Amino acid sequence: MPDLVDTNLLVRYLTGDPPAQSEAAARILDGEVPIAIAPLILVETAYVLRSVYGVSREDVVAALVDLVQRVNIQVLGVETTLVVQALGLCRASGRVSFADALLWAQARDLDQPIWTFDKNFPMDGVQIRRP
Numbered sequence: 001m002p003d004l005v006d007t008n009l010l011v012r013y014l015t016g017d018p019p020a021q022s023e024a025a026a027r028i029l030d031g032e033v034p035i036a037i038a039p040l041i042l043v044e045t046a047y048v049l050r051s052v053y054g055v056s057r058e059d060v061v062a063a064l065v066d067l068v069q070r071v072n073i074q075v076l077g078v079e080t081t082l083v084v085q086a087l088g089l090c091r092a093s094g095r096v097s098f099a100d101a102l103l104w105a106q107a108r109d110l111d112q113p114i115w116t117f118d119k120n121f122p123m124d125g126v127q128i129r130r131p
Contacts, residue, residue: 002034002074007044010037014045014063015053035073039102042068042075042083046090046098060098061091078105089122096122 005028012018013025029035042064049055049063068075068083075083086105089096096104104122107114113127121128 002036003028004036004038004076005029005041007041007048010041010045010067011048011053014049014067017053029067029070029073032072036076037068037073038076039078039083039106043098043102057094058091061087078102078109082109086122095120 009025009028012021013029016022046060046064049060050057055063065084065087067073068080068087074080078086082105083102086101087098089101089104090098100118100121103114104126106112107126113129114121115129115131117131
């Protein structure tokens with residue numbers, strides 16, 4: 001079973017701030033130990049990078065895509081290819097939130113419908129149900 005990581009470890013790794021914690025995070029994430037990241041942690045990481053560090057959506061997406069494609073890293077409960085597709089939905093338009101994108105990926109992976117009022121929710125490959 002892979003080890004889990006928290007948002008603060010990912011943020012330190014991706015920002016290099018502060019350097020000592022960033023280096024410690026790199027030893028873990030760049031190592032060979034299997035690591036699992038919960039989708040919620042990816043969402044929170046995106047939020048912190050955008051709101052606290054002012055990183056552009058495009059750069060956040062690129063950093064998270066690079067992260068989840070590493071050999072020793074998996075996203076809990078979602079295939080990597082779907083996570084990458086979901087993150088791509090966040091890149092261009094800014095219309096799709098990171099949370100909605102990862103929920104979309106989980107729904108696709110589990111083949112489950114989604115109940116939502118959101119008319120902008122990504123629909124490709126999922127069944128959207130409206131209340």
